[in-house]
Amino acid sequence: MTQSYKGACFCGAVELTVTGEPVAAGFCHCASCRSWSAAPVNAFSLWKPEAVTITKGEDNIGVYHKTEKSYRKFCKTCGGHLLTDHPPFGLVDVYAATIPTYRHEPMLHVHYQEAVLRIKDGLPKMKDMPKEMGGSGETLPE
Template sequence: MSNDQVYKGSCFCGAVELTVTGEPAAMGYCHCESCRHWSAGPVNAFTLWKPEAVKITKGEENIATFSKTPQSLRKWCKSCGGHILTDHPTMGLIDVYAAVIPDFPYEPGVHVHYQETVLRIHDGVPKLKDVPAEMGGSGESLPE
């Protein structure tokens, strides 16, 4: 990893704690229906990390998992219901929600699944119809 900075995060109640180390593979906003429903918001801020950069440091036994599709293993705290992360095994990445790591310097670089948006965001950040081509998507850009 190019940076050995460690950032701490936790679920809503603090029963589960984690660290992320270094720099994420990507950061951005997801507008897909699944992420919107899971996050209970119009958009989900993500940080994607290689699995070796994410460590559960407390409360691993308190983590529950739900899988609507094989592409996303969503994890949350059994005590408070606080969302923690989503494992994306087919991409080889873990999404640690930006809000879970409050001191991390979040700098979004892309909007994904923007064709599903319910909240138009005019921020100059590229908007993709689905996901980048290198991640199996079309890589097609959409207007703000």
């Protein structure tokens, strides 16, 4: 049986379900993610678009995109962040905090060169992004 995880915005006006397992999960340290999440690091889980379903409040979703790589989606009522579509990668980042029943198992850190909070957890620390996602593929020391 395929696992599903339910999530919602801060007020519950928008609900979503993710099904299966993420393609990748980790922590992003880039300035955009830090600013958007109002935190020193952002926990991400990347899913294929077909694994993500809005189950309630689709008409209540606002979109902001600073670049063509990231369409950040939020609840128009509470401002709660939901997910980010990444069309060039064919992936959707559902913020780990949005899906509380999902057990976030990070695989790596990305954009570690921008880190303001160093995390010593033994995971690979990518300078920017993996090569297959257009980055340098370089890792940095913890």
